[in-house]
Amino acid sequence: MIPENATIKVGEQIDISSEGVIARKAGQSYLDDLIIEGEVDTSTPGTYELVYRVTIDNKEHKRKRTITVIDENV
Template identity: 80%
Template sequence: MIPENTTIKVGEKVDLGKEGIIARKAGQSYLDDLIIEGEVDNTKPGIYELVYRVTIDDKEHKRKRLITVIDENV
């Protein structure tokens, strides 16, 4: 389970770590094998894509998450 897409304001922090992520199969956790690709620049408005990727039983699983940074002064 990957965190939801989210919208933040310029300068606001967003947790991009592994907290709240579930990566397991048959009771075994694969969280240590999880790779998070992409970056979010919270100083610039835009839409940033993160890819959460893990390989379980030789099969790659990946999910995308969008972080939208908005400037309320525009």
């Protein structure tokens, strides 16, 4: 499970780390194996896609998260 998609204002900070991510099976955590791909430029309006990827029991699991940065002055 990954955090929800989000919309933020230009200059606003957002945590894209593994905080809030649940990556476990049968009580074992796989957060140490989590790979987060993508970047968010909070100074530039746009839509940014992040991919959270982890391999558990030789099977890759990935989820996408979209962060939209808006400029309220436009």
